[in-house]
Amino acid sequence: MMKDVNVLMVGVGGHGVILASDGMAEIGVNNGFDVKKTDSLGMAQRGGSVVSHVRWGEHVFSPMIKRGEVDYLLGFEELEAARWAPYLRPGGVAIVADVVVIPISAIGGAASYPSWDEIKDLLGQYTDNIYLIPATRIAQEVGNPRAVNMAMLGFLSAFLELSAEAWTDTMRERLPAKFVESSVQAFLKARDEAKAMMQ
Amino acid sequence: MKQLLSGNEAIALGAYHAGVAVATAYPGTPSTEILENMARMDGVHAQWSVNEKVALEVALGAAMGGVRAMASMKHVGLNVAADPFFAASTTGINGGLVVVSCDDPGEHSSQGEQDNRHVARFAKVPMLEPTDSNEAYQLMDWAFKISEEYDTPVLLRGTTRISHCKTVVEVDKERPPELRQPGFLRSPTKWVMVPSNARPRRTAMEDRIAKLCDYVESFPMNEIIPGNKKLGVISSGVAYQYAREVFKDASHLKLVTLYPLPVNLIRRFAEQVEQVIVIEELDPYLEDAVRQLGIPVRGKDFIPIIGELNPEIVEQAAVKAGLLPAPAKPAAETKPPPALPARRPQLCAGCPHVATEYVLRQIGFKAPDAKERPLKKDEIVVTSDIGCYTLGVYPPLAALDTCACMGASIGQALGMEKAGITNKVVAVLGDSTFMHSGITGLVDIVYNEGNSTVIILDNGTTAMTGQQGHPGTGIAATGKPARQVKLETLCKGIGVEDVNVVDAFDVKALESTIKRCVASDEPSVIIARGPCSLRVKDRKKSLFVDPDECGGCLVCLDLGCPAIIKTEDDKVRIDGSVCVACGVCAQVCPQEAIRESE
Numbered sequence: 001m002m003k004d005v006n007v008l009m010v011g012v013g014g015h016g017v018i019l020a021s022d023g024m025a026e027i028g029v030n031n032g033f034d035v036k037k038t039d040s041l042g043m044a045q046r047g048g049s050v051v052s053h054v055r056w057g058e059h060v061f062s063p064m065i066k067r068g069e070v071d072y073l074l075g076f077e078e079l080e081a082a083r084w085a086p087y088l089r090p091g092g093v094a095i096v097a098d099v100v101v102i103p104i105s106a107i108g109g110a111a112s113y114p115s116w117d118e119i120k121d122l123l124g125q126y127t128d129n130i131y132l133i134p135a136t137r138i139a140q141e142v143g144n145p146r147a148v149n150m151a152m153l154g155f156l157s158a159f160l161e162l163s164a165e166a167w168t169d170t171m172r173e174r175l176p177a178k179f180v181e182s183s184v185q186a187f188l189k190a191r192d193e194a195k196a197m198m199q
Numbered sequence: 200m201k202q203l204l205s206g207n208e209a210i211a212l213g214a215y216h217a218g219v220a221v222a223t224a225y226p227g228t229p230s231t232e233i234l235e236n237m238a239r240m241d242g243v244h245a246q247w248s249v250n251e252k253v254a255l256e257v258a259l260g261a262a263m264g265g266v267r268a269m270a271s272m273k274h275v276g277l278n279v280a281a282d283p284f285f286a287a288s289t290t291g292i293n294g295g296l297v298v299v300s301c302d303d304p305g306e307h308s309s310q311g312e313q314d315n316r317h318v319a320r321f322a323k324v325p326m327l328e329p330t331d332s333n334e335a336y337q338l339m340d341w342a343f344k345i346s347e348e349y350d351t352p353v354l355l356r357g358t359t360r361i362s363h364c365k366t367v368v369e370v371d372k373e374r375p376p377e378l379r380q381p382g383f384l385r386s387p388t389k390w391v392m393v394p395s396n397a398r399p400r401r402t403a404m405e406d407r408i409a410k411l412c413d414y415v416e417s418f419p420m421n422e423i424i425p426g427n428k429k430l431g432v433i434s435s436g437v438a439y440q441y442a443r444e445v446f447k448d449a450s451h452l453k454l455v456t457l458y459p460l461p462v463n464l465i466r467r468f469a470e471q472v473e474q475v476i477v478i479e480e481l482d483p484y485l486e487d488a489v490r491q492l493g494i495p496v497r498g499k500d501f502i503p504i505i506g507e508l509n510p511e512i513v514e515q516a517a518v519k520a521g522l523l524p525a526p527a528k529p530a531a532e533t534k535p536p537p538a539l540p541a542r543r544p545q546l547c548a549g550c551p552h553v554a555t556e557y558v559l560r561q562i563g564f565k566a567p568d569a570k571e572r573p574l575k576k577d578e579i580v581v582t583s584d585i586g587c588y589t590l591g592v593y594p595p596l597a598a599l600d601t602c603a604c605m606g607a608s609i610g611q612a613l614g615m616e617k618a619g620i621t622n623k624v625v626a627v628l629g630d631s632t633f634m635h636s637g638i639t640g641l642v643d644i645v646y647n648e649g650n651s652t653v654i655i656l657d658n659g660t661t662a663m664t665g666q667q668g669h670p671g672t673g674i675a676a677t678g679k680p681a682r683q684v685k686l687e688t689l690c691k692g693i694g695v696e697d698v699n700v701v702d703a704f705d706v707k708a709l710e711s712t713i714k715r716c717v718a719s720d721e722p723s724v725i726i727a728r729g730p731c732s733l734r735v736k737d738r739k740k741s742l743f744v745d746p747d748e749c750g751g752c753l754v755c756l757d758l759g760c761p762a763i764i765k766t767e768d769d770k771v772r773i774d775g776s777v778c779v780a781c782g783v784c785a786q787v788c789p790q791e792a793i794r795e796s797e
Contacts (some may be wrong), residue, residue: 012542022365025203025365026203029201029203029367034367035203035365035366035367036331036364036365036366037203037364037365038360038363038364038365039363040307048542048543048544048545049542060366061440061441061443061444062440062441062443062444062509062510063360063364063366063437063440064360064441064509064510064511066509066510066511066514067511079539079540079542080542082539083539102764103540103541103542103543104543104545104759104761105540105541105542105543106540112540113540114537114539118537122537
């Protein structure tokens with residue numbers, strides 16, 4: 001019996017959330033899961049929130065995950081991670097990239113952007129398993145600033161049962177040739193760092 | 200072969216494997232990707248039509264010409280295409296005709312919410328609705344078969360959560376090696392709907408529905424999933440998935456043929472269970488039909504009629520209605536979340552609409568926090584339309600007064616003028632929206648001697664739905680060059696003499712042109728031309744703010760540009776990773792503190 005995996009990926013339009021959730025969905029299918037994945041993006045290309053639900057399981061009905069049932073919350077942006085914290089199940093895992101995009105409502109000063117401590121506090125109401133990951137640094141190290149999303153997948157993969165190859169095989173198959181190497185590198189680096197942090 | 204496909208991809212692949220020869224659409228969320236996928240397939244003529252009405256007329260013409268055809272659109276698109284939709288129902292078809300309507304419960308990206316299941320019954324057109332991508336793929340084949348066997352268009356109805364959700368599809372078909380051959384069979388009694396021919400067709404329509412009532416009783420994808428006999432749940436579409444998720448032990452009836460409904464199957468199901476409920480999004484379409492059969496049923500008394508459902512909403516409603524036990528409370532009550540800054544959609548850095556909307560706000564004396572109030576004498580009214588530029592309603596631009604439906608800005612402007620309001624009226628709409636249904640409004644202004652000013656924000660694409668071509672772009676759906684319809688020639692041809700083309704990034708030119716046109720007693724058109732910032736390939740070096748020269752007046756923040764950020768000391772800086780150096784902020788800065796980077 002395969003263990004169900006419910007992942008909520010949240011961020012801002014343009015951060016590769018959709019590419020990452022598409023990839024994760026495909027990897028699930030390639031490894032024998034029933035998979036559903038859905039996005040809420042509204043008019044996200046223009047700066048709105050992006051939310052992707054990815055579900056792996058034996059048989060998945062709803063594409064959307066219920067509040068309180070997310071196993072892994074992947075925040076591609078800090079404020080968005082905070083916003084979706086209530087979706088975490090008690091004891092779920094929050095993986096947050098060190099990316100800050102100040103929304104226009106906070107630029108003009110109407111509402112202020114929370115500090116990491118405030119965000120951590122909020123996430124802490126739902127779980128103790130909170131990881132702020134240096135996704136930006138990892139992406140820079142592999143020479144592809146857009147690889148933050150692959151670093152996020154790499155970090156997540158450390159918590160799941162599949163081998164690294166189960167992920168990278170699909171990445172090699174599906175990503176555009178010129179991004180394959182840097183993407184795989186970002187994925188593996190983040191996976192290693194996650195394993196080190198978990199020890 | 201198993202493939203992970205979105206509902207829209209599955210609809211396109213299903214149509215392809217069903218042998219569709221002509222596919223048409225006008226872009227509209229959540230339906231857009233259907234045609235985008237069709238355009239990548241060999242042996243299909245796929246086209247963006249100028250609007251949904253024409254798209255459906257082209258598809259109907261293709262079906263009359265003997266081949267299989269499909270038109271896809273968003274829910275409100277079917278309003279635009281209602282006339283040919285009803286006409287096609289009357290004439291019937293030759294080659295199969297499938298119309299895909301993608302509804303948007305919750306209005307993720309729409310100006311309104313509507314349940315297009317009613318339209319099928321209204322137009323007497325059979326309707327199918329998939330519960331996931333696999334069914335969407337399978338149903339396309341059925342849809343074309345039903346269309347041809349019963350001489351009728353078929354409506355495939357989906358929703359955002361079907362269109363944009365990826366699920367596993369068992370791809371078990373291929374493109375048929377032989378397609379239907381084109382050829383028109385002359386038959387005035389079938390195709391020429393003068394009243395004497397249309398009356399017999401009415402009879403044919405009713406006969407067809409009667410036959411379909413029998414047919415749907417044995418449709419293989421309607422399915423009873425036996426479970427606990429205490430509760431029977433009837434559902435369709437994505438709501439079926441929520442119903443299965445939430446009512447795990449109940450008996451379920453999944454309906455795929457939504458018009459006509461398999462009433463005997465519904466009766467049989469109801470007899471097997473003690474209580475019947477319906478879980479459906481939007482209107483009580485199924486619930487009303489079940490009740491009409493004399494079956495006691497619950498549904499909208501506990502399931503919301505407005506907005507999109509999800510498992511959480513269904514579960515909470517069911518608990519409240521006493522249909523499910525209350526879940527065990529989480530151990531600790533959590534603090535209410537603090538107010539986090541909202542992230543609503545906004546115009547991009549370098550958007551060519553910003554300068555025009557900024558100028559309109561300035562000369563229209565609009566305040567960013569505009570509350571409901573009567574206009575002052577010299578304020579201008581800005582009627583607006585459907586597109587990215589509608590985001591200019593939000594502060595800080597706050598430049599717009601209306602947005603109703605595609606192309607309405609122009610008719611509304613003329614109507615306000617004819618009502619006798621003394622304020623000057625400016626209509627603002629995009630190039631694609633103007634092509635869609637602004638042209639006829641402009642003809643109306645000329646014919647009825649209006650003097651409104653129409654501003655066409657020409658960014659050279661259909662931006663909101665993701666950069667599709669339209670007649671003004673000279674790019675076909677396949678990405679190949681097409682003959683271009685020039686906006687300025689078109690407007691002059693209509694009879695507008697005062698047609699101006701202005702650089703969309705030139706604040707001064709925009710201001711002087713708009714002021715002159717608004718003051719004029721003649722109708723006028725201003726084409727504010729500049730490429731969508733998402734289409735600019737060669738990005739210029741970003742601008743920067745000289746901190747010594749920035750006086751902290753914050754005028755530049757009125758543009759609402761995501762690249763301009765307020766600093767701790769109440770000045771501004773520019774985020775170089777976002778700025779595309781459009782130069783608009785440099786023009787509005789009174790201190791000339793914004794310059795090109797060294």
